[in-house]
Amino acid sequence: xxxxxxxxxxxxxxxxxxxxxxxxxxxxxxxxxxxxxxxxxxxxxxxxxxxxxxxxxxxxxxxxxxxxxxxxxxxxxxxxxxxxxxxxxxxxxxxxxxxxxxxxxxxxxxxxxxxxxxxxxxxxxxxxxxxxxxxxxxxxxxxxxxxxxxxxxxxxxxxxxxxxxxxxxxxxxxxxxxxxxxxxxxxxxxxxxxxx
Ligand SMILES: [Mg+2]
Numbered sequence: 001x002x003x004x005x006x007x008x009x010x011x012x013x014x015x016x017x018x019x020x021x022x023x024x025x026x027x028x029x030x031x032x033x034x035x036x037x038x039x040x041x042x043x044x045x046x047x048x049x050x051x052x053x054x055x056x057x058x059x060x061x062x063x064x065x066x067x068x069x070x071x072x073x074x075x076x077x078x079x080x081x082x083x084x085x086x087x088x089x090x091x092x093x094x095x096x097x098x099x100x101x102x103x104x105x106x107x108x109x110x111x112x113x114x115x116x117x118x119x120x121x122x123x124x125x126x127x128x129x130x131x132x133x134x135x136x137x138x139x140x141x142x143x144x145x146x147x148x149x150x151x152x153x154x155x156x157x158x159x160x161x162x163x164x165x166x167x168x169x170x171x172x173x174x175x176x177x178x179x180x181x182x183x184x185x186x187x188x189x190x191x192x193x194x195x196x
Pocket of ligand 1: 022023024025026030139140141161
């Protein structure tokens with residue numbers, strides 16, 4: 001009898017990977033201060049892209065700035081209702097996202113989770129034990145990728161929102177750091193083929 005586990009019969013452990021998705025302009029069409037579930041519309045190809053990520057064993061998260069709550073324009077229940085509608089339209093099961101972080105503070109308030117604060121990413125690194133290169137943000141705004149930069153993790157831009165993302169990244173000095181793709185499908189494909 002040997003104490004050593006034979007290496008040829010040990011299960012191959014794939015490193016755990018996670019994607020943190022922005023909501024507005026990344027998963028759904030960006031309607032400023034959206035608070036009506038009837039206004040939730042998926043961007044093209046998003047379901048297939050997230051299905052591909054899930055099928056590859058990637059944990060999915062959502063991190064969304066919702067300053068409309070902090071500004072008193074609507075409440076967290078309205079944000080939750082929109083999130084539930086998004087999940088219903090995605091049709092990837094009841095809970096396709098491991099965690100959803102809604103940052104409700106207004107820009108003038110002390111930032112807690114509001115992007116580019118890296119707190120949510122840091123919690124994911126701590127709680128799930130991801131290697132930093134195995135966790136990435138995908139978003140349509142400079143603040144999404146600035147969050148990734150501040151957390152020291154990966155970042156991928158999608159030009160599917162309202163802003164000029166390449167210009168925002170250039171202003172932040174991050175245009176050489178993070179790639180920008182025309183769709184979420186391409187962004188997810190890029191993440192999946194990046195060596196572990
Ligand atoms: Mg966005």
